Amino acid sequence: MDEKSLEYSFDASLNRTLFYSEFNDINIYVEDINKEYEYETVFKRLLGDEYRISSIFCMGGKIGVIKAFEENKKQNINDLNFYIVDGDFDRYIFPEKMIKDSHFIYLDTYNIENYYIDEEACYKFSKGKLRLIDDKVRKIINFDNWLNTIITQSLKLFLSYCFLKKYYPEIPSVSRKHCEFIDSKTGFERTDDAYNKYFENVIINADSDAMSKINDIDRDYKLINGDNYFNLICGKFLLSSLGFYLRSKINNRIDNDDLKWYLIENFDIKKLDYIKEVIQSSNYS
Numbered sequence: 489m490d491e492k493s494l495e496y497s498f499d500a501s502l503n504r505t506l507f508y509s510e511f512n513d514i515n516i517y518v519e520d521i522n523k524e525y526e527y528e529t530v531f532k533r534l535l536g537d538e539y540r541i542s543s544i545f546c547m548g549g550k551i552g553v554i555k556a557f558e559e560n561k562k563q564n565i566n567d568l569n570f571y572i573v574d575g576d577f578d579r580y581i582f583p584e585k586m587i588k589d590s591h592f593i594y595l596d597t598y599n600i601e602n603y604y605i606d607e608e609a610c611y612k613f614s615k616g617k618l619r620l621i622d623d624k625v626r627k628i629i630n631f632d633n634w635l636n637t638i639i640t641q642s643l644k645l646f647l648s649y650c651f652l653k654k655y656y657p658e659i660p661s662v663s664r665k666h667c668e669f670i671d672s673k674t675g676f677e678r679t680d681d682a683y684n685k686y687f688e689n690v691i692i693n694a695d696s697d698a699m700s701k702i703n704d705i706d707r708d709y710k711l712i713n714g715d716n717y718f719n720l721i722c723g724k725f726l727l728s729s730l731g732f733y734l735r736s737k738i739n740n741r742i743d744n745d746d747l748k749w750y751l752i753e754n755f756d757i758k759k760l761d762y763i764k765e766v767i768q769s770s771n772y773s
Contacts, residue, residue, distance in 0.1 A: 509513045511542035514767060517556050517571045520600075521548040526752055530600070533757045534764050536719075543570045550574065556594055570767055574599040575719065581654040590770070593763055601723025604748065605730065606755035613750045618740045628737055634675065638729045639717050641677040644684075645669060647722050648691045650709075651702045656694050666728040675733025 518527050526543045535541070547553045550573045557571045571587075574692060575595040578586050597603060615625045649661035669686070671678045693696045713719050733742040 496685050511540070513539040513568070514541065515545060515549055515569045517545045517553050517569065517601075519547060519549050519553055519573055521546045527600075529752055530757075530760070533753075534760050539767070550576070554587065555641045557587065557589070567770075570681070570763075572763065577650045577653050577720075579712055580650060580705055580720075590766060591767065593766055596762070598721060598725060601727050601757050602718065602750075603719075603723070604751040604755050605635070605723060605726050606751060606759075608756065609751050609754035610730070610734075612754060613747060614734060614738060617734075617740050617742070629734070634730070634733050634772075635718075635726075637676060638726065638733075639721055641683070642721055642725065642729075643668070643717050644687060646717075646722070646725075647702050647706055647709075648687055648698075650720070651691065651698060652694070654705070655701065659690065659694060662722055662725075666725050668767045670725075670729050670732060672732050674736050675729045675731070 516527065516531060520526075524544050524546050527546070528541070531541055531544065545556070546554055553571050553573050557569075560569055570592060571592045573592075573594055575597055576599070578594065595602075610631050611622070611625055611629060614629050615622065618625055618628065619630070646662075652659050652661040669678060669682050670676070677683060691702075695701065709717070709720060727744070727748060731742055731747055734747065735742050
């Protein structure tokens, strides 16, 4: 999409928000285009009947959300507006560029999909496929083992992505296809050493001092999150891994869209209470 098309798309989205905002008690702006139905479900679960939300405004990316925030701020109409964007790598590489406003909320995780990765919801989904009692389902799926393994295996990859975003943003990183690194038969790291080959061929080739810079990023990450690297890994990447992993355990065809939708409807919504508290603290009801 060229610059004029992007500008037109943003203007159209902003005009739509002006039209529909009168039907909302609060206006919620998010990144993902064509994901309004997902966010509607999430926020209705989170907020219940406390606020009327007839439409959620998908701005087509973080830049679009920021532009909406800035435009609305110029017109002094941000009181009822809340802007929710992915955490991405922002806290670890460009914290000084993050918007500091009580109505502008960065997710604690890489993106919203991280919250869908939920142990109990995963077991419930699998139980319906396996048709076994809870104990047997838990032994077969072993969610903790899957999650710990894929995080450990993909840590180097996502630290490398973080490095590229900071120093070489023109080089594709998180946008790369998940199947380049995930084995579709197991949901785990491919056995052809794809991670290390990528690191040597792309990262080291871009910067001979990459390892030192990655260690610095790792240090900054740990200052915020400690040794738990869940928030570093893209939730979409984890969902892909989980879908492949469950297929290997259930021996049944699993549609990734069906899995994702089940998780959206069943993940522990309390994980997003920090967003609810921000909205409630603004005293608009």
